[in-house]
Amino acid sequence: MLACFTVADGALAVLSVDGAGRRRAQLPTAAVPSTGTLEHAGDVLSRAAVGRVPVWRAQAGALMQDGLVLVVAAVVPAGTTAPTGSRWVAVDRALASQGAAIQAGITMLRDRLDREPVAFRLLPPTFTLSELQQVYELLLERRLHKASFRRTLLAAHLVEPTEAWRSEGRGRPAQLFRYSPRRRRGVQRSVRFELMG
Amino acid sequence: MLACFTVADGALAVLSVDGAGRRRAQLPTAAVPSTGTLEHAGDVLSRAAVGRVPVWRAQAGALMQDGLVLVVAAVVPAGTTAPTGSRWVAVDRALASQGAAIQAGITMLRDRLDREPVAFRLLPPTFTLSELQQVYELLLERRLHKASFRRTLLAAHLVEPTEAWRSEGRGRPAQLFRYSPRRRRGVQRSVRFELMG
DNA sequence: GACTATAGTATCAAAATGATACTTATTATG
DNA sequence: CATAATAAGTATCATTTTGATACTATAGTC
16 A cells, blocks of 8 residues: 655645545555565555656555555655546545555654655755755644754755755745755764653 | 564563574564454564563564565563573574564664653663663664763653662662653754765 | 845854763772 | 772763844845
8 A cells, every 4th residue: 555645735645546436535555466575566556556656665564454454655756746546635634534554654754754865855856945844844743943954954964055046926036955965974963852751 | 573672681682483403593473363453463473472462562564575574573671581482682693584574673663762662661660770871872873971861861751760779780879760751742852864865 | 115025144042962070889809 | 997990970061052033135016
């Protein structure tokens, strides 16, 4: 089962296939083949469902739903069009019908956010830092501080500026950046205890 | 397949069943039942393998190994004895034969370390702060700063001191603490970019 | 041109971190 | 018994990180 996410209309959206007359979100599914790797099986399912191999993908868990179901979390860039017969559904609405699988996928995205380039893969090759921050805010479900976000991001040498600027409606144009990780993070910082009790 | 971890002899160890004449580590396995929840299936497997339900458990992934294999990561307190027919094997040695499954389990433990009480569950009900720090160091594979570790831990209100002290060999006795989370962490801190490029 | 909206920067105080060194309490050794 | 050794736990302080606030820059709208 594929939980393929993108950003659409400023919200996280998941790919849903149009069931026969059903209004509930349905995630694309395929039988797990008995041969080949699971990675390959995930690619096959993705290609059938989205028409392309996702730019990021991870196992999100296994569910018992009328048999054993593996959930694959996947990510495609904002702007990817859904193939006919499927559409992007805002996660809030989709949760109602496919809650467990979608939740597993989102949890996987959140958990990997600081270790793998999930947010960058949810964006086109070039993007503004405000867009990037919005993706982080979507996935973390909280507001981030603008100056701190940029300072930390730039200090991590994960992006490089391009020559291009984008003027979007009102205010000052934003510079476009490209994901271009330079250095490994050498210094490890202290432990965090975010336990909820 | 069960990757059940504990701390033994100052190292992370995984439960291995003694195969017929095999020296290689073998993780306990059971067929996924067609009925019931996966959580229950994990408990059944654990009870058969360790003689008890683990104090912490999580899905660690799915592997394609001569058929589809689900890996369950589990944790039992230090000092738990392995049932006859099985033994604790230091992770370093066990990795050789069951690398993928064990690695998936360790990754799960590490990823959850700051959000779920994995380290506390690897210890008996009461423990010293040095022991706790050692568990964190084992799982994170790096040294931590003593004063910072304690400051942060106490500020998180996750442990409470007991009246008991333990004198272990030489130096000053250590106070025993109990896992007793008090408050939810209200403040969220800034984003970390630990991407490896 | 004034107003508003958004990008991006600067400054500064507060908080978190890590190094170092210190104190305390115990066992080992002579 | 005195002293050394060892480990727990604490204190101090400089450095780094963080977040609030306010600022400048550049565009569109009225």
